[in-house]
Amino acid sequence: xxxxxxxxxxxxxxxxxxxxxxxxxxxxxxxxxxxxxxxxxxxxxxxxxxxxxxxxxxxxxxxxxxxxxxxxxxxxxxxxxxxxxxxxxxxxxxxxxxxxxxxxxxxxxxxxxxxxxxxxxxxxxxxxxxxxxxxxxxxxxxxxxxxxxxxxxxxxxxxxxxxxxxxxxxxxxxxxxxxxxxxxxxxxxxxxxxxxxxxxxxxxxxxxxxxxxxxxxxxxxxxxxxxxxxxxxxxxxxxxxxxxxxxxxxxx
Amino acid sequence: xxxxxxxxxxxxxxxxxxxxxxxxxxxxxxxxxxxxxxxxxxxxxxxxxxxxxxxxxxxxxxxxxxxxxxxxxxxxxxxxxxxxxxxxxxxxxxxxxxxxxxxxxxxxxxxxxxxxxxxxxxxxxxxxxxxxxxxxxxxxxxxxxxxxxxxxxxxxxxxxxxxxxxxxxxxxxxxxxxxxxxxxxxxxxxxxxxxxxxxxxxxxxxxxxxxxxxxxxxxxxxxxxxxxxxxxxxxxxxxxxxxxxxxxxxxxxxxxxxxxxxxxxxxxxxxxxxxxxxxxxxxxxxxxxxxxxxxxxxxxxxxxxxxxxxxxxxxxxxxxxxxxxxxxxxxxxxxxxxxxxxxxxxxxxxxxxxxxx
Numbered sequence: 331x332x333x334x335x336x337x338x339x340x341x342x343x344x345x346x347x348x349x350x351x352x353x354x355x356x357x358x359x360x361x362x363x364x365x366x367x368x369x370x371x372x373x374x375x376x377x378x379x380x381x382x383x384x385x386x387x388x389x390x391x392x393x394x395x396x397x398x399x400x401x402x403x404x405x406x407x408x409x410x411x412x413x414x415x416x417x418x419x420x421x422x423x424x425x426x427x428x429x430x431x432x433x434x435x436x437x438x439x440x441x442x443x444x445x446x447x448x449x450x451x452x453x454x455x456x457x458x459x460x461x462x463x464x465x466x467x468x469x470x471x472x473x474x475x476x477x478x479x480x481x482x483x484x485x486x487x488x489x490x491x492x493x494x495x496x497x498x499x500x501x502x503x504x505x506x507x508x509x510x511x512x513x514x515x516x517x518x519x520x521x522x523x524x525x526x527x528x529x530x531x532x533x534x535x536x537x538x539x540x541x542x543x544x545x546x547x548x549x550x551x552x553x554x555x556x557x558x559x560x561x562x563x564x565x566x567x568x569x570x571x572x573x574x575x576x577x578x579x580x581x582x
Numbered sequence: 583x584x585x586x587x588x589x590x591x592x593x594x595x596x597x598x599x600x601x602x603x604x605x606x607x608x609x610x611x612x613x614x615x616x617x618x619x620x621x622x623x624x625x626x627x628x629x630x631x632x633x634x635x636x637x638x639x640x641x642x643x644x645x646x647x648x649x650x651x652x653x654x655x656x657x658x659x660x661x662x663x664x665x666x667x668x669x670x671x672x673x674x675x676x677x678x679x680x681x682x683x684x685x686x687x688x689x690x691x692x693x694x695x696x697x698x699x700x701x702x703x704x705x706x707x708x709x710x711x712x713x714x715x716x717x718x719x720x721x722x723x724x725x726x727x728x729x730x731x732x733x734x735x736x737x738x739x740x741x742x743x744x745x746x747x748x749x750x751x752x753x754x755x756x757x758x759x760x761x762x763x764x765x766x767x768x769x770x771x772x773x774x775x776x777x778x779x780x781x782x783x784x785x786x787x788x789x790x791x792x793x794x795x796x797x798x799x800x801x802x803x804x805x806x807x808x809x810x811x812x813x814x815x816x817x818x819x820x821x822x823x824x825x826x827x828x829x830x831x832x833x834x835x836x837x838x839x840x841x842x843x844x845x846x847x848x849x850x851x852x853x854x855x856x857x858x859x860x861x862x863x864x865x866x867x868x869x870x871x872x873x874x875x876x877x878x879x880x881x882x883x884x885x886x887x888x889x890x891x892x893x894x895x896x897x898x899x900x901x902x903x904x905x906x907x908x909x910x911x912x913x914x915x916x917x918x919x920x921x922x923x924x925x926x927x928x929x930x931x932x933x934x935x936x937x938x939x
Binding site for chain 2 (some may be wrong): 339340343345346349367368387389390411412429430431442474477496523
């Protein structure tokens with residue numbers, strides 16, 4: 331049974347797509363429904379759906395940002411109300427797109443294409459070309475500058491922590507633990523939300539619950555097929571690398 | 583309103599299209615010369631009729647009749663070309679009278695040379711029939727030509743109306759994204775019989791109704807624009823649910839302040855797009871209008887991340903600034919700055935005396 335994720339920040343279009351999919355593709359199992367890009371990415375990591383329907387304009391991470399992170403790990407279909415961005419570039423079929431409100435006939439076409447792509451014999455899409463396309467689209471978006479300072483309450487003081495000093499972030503139930511040079515602290519911002527505000531070049535997500543400052547990474551160690559961890563410069567602890575992110579460390 | 587077709591009796595004694603086109607209308611819709619096909623077809627038809635007529639007439643008068651019919655042909659062609667450029671009933675009547683006069687002249691002219699009464703009658707008959715056909719042909723030509731021009735004028739008017747509508751929509755800068763997203767919600771809620779459909783549709787209609795006429799005037803009372811702003815926020819509210827909170831706080835009397843159209847709407851749209859939509863938790867928009875000494879001050883504040891350091895005006899804002907400067911000169915200002923307590927504050931300040939009566 332094919333699994334899917336739906337993400338849209340507005341309720342009505344989200345529900346509409348869900349209803350349309352139910353009648354067009356009854357065998358599809360929608361495993362997660364997200365109302366923003368941050369949740370969409372987190373849900374992807376948690377449920378590993380095979381198909382992701384992403385609205386392009388979403389708070390937190392845009393649909394394009396989420397698609398870039400997903401890469402070739404799932405089939406992505408963008409949903410948009412109007413032909414924004416150079417969506418025509420996707421006509422080629424690497425990624426499909428739907429116009430909202432979703433029309434049954436067009437959706438049937440998309441579903442047929444998805445089924446072809448998901449068939450075992452289907453040729454894999456070229457991940458490099460896909461990433462190039464998505465990077466191009468994402469470059470057009472305006473985004474706020476990355477977070478430079480974090481504020482953590484520690485007892486009666488509010489500690490200011492420069493992001494440059496952070497070694498890694500770790501999700502700790504409803505909090506995020508910040509491990510930095512000189513100590514650690516807890517903040518209330520969930521890791522998935524923090525992710526969207528950090529500099530992507532500097533901070534690498536390596537696990538659903540871990541983001542690391544790559545300057546502090548010493549080595550990636552493959553333990554066995556499917557298991558990997560990171561060792562850090564001058565620190566004893568190791569950090570797990572989940573399967574989704576092992577592609578970051580493949581040697582040159 | 584159904585209208586019962588009435589018989590225009592004047593067409594019996596004064597036939598032809600009543601409407602005389604202006605020079606401008608003729609230039610726009612009737613500047614084309616008669617097509618060669620039409621000229622050739624008319625010529626061949628006339629020649630055929632003339633040949634038949636000559637067969638019927640006594641052989642002895644073939645030469646005379648040929649000359650007379652040729653004269654009719656020349657006159658008909660001149661009249662037709664003349665009427666081509668003025669296809670309405672006054673010129674048509676003039677042309678028809680000329681043809682009739684020429685026909686009478688020729689008929690009487692031949693009477694003198696034909697002593698036999700039977701000959702005279704048959705020649706006269708051919709000429710009368712020929713002229714009658716010519717008169718009818720001219721009438722037909724004028725009616726056809728007038729309909730052609732009418733159709734073209736109608737088509738042009740419709741096209742102009744469509745262009746004008748498009749221009750207004752463009753001036754109103756209604757974002758297609760906004761429109762289609764809203765329609766997507768409306769459609770879903772209609773299909774799923776959700777009670778939110780009707781209020782959302784009403785707000786959208788109100789928004790469009792309030793927005794389209796905004797741009798007809800160079801300046802308009804803030805109150806008019808605030809109606810559009812309110813409808814816009816209602817639409818966004820319906821779509822975004824509790825992620826959007828908003829309120830308008832207008833000091834009485836300031837609704838009469840004259841502003842260039844679209845200014846407040848642009849600021850509110852920007853606040854939603856940059857201050858609320860990108861925020862995971864949503865946000866609040868507050869529009870206030872206050873008297874500040876001799877100035878009126880309109881402020882749109884959001885609870886977003888605030889203006890970024892490398893802020894540059896988008897198209898909407900640049901437009902707004904330009905329109906404000908054009909309308910109020912240096913006395914007015916539009917500033918974007920970080921709001922105390924976070925978020926972005928957009929302030930328009932302008933002299934109080936720009937008030938509608």
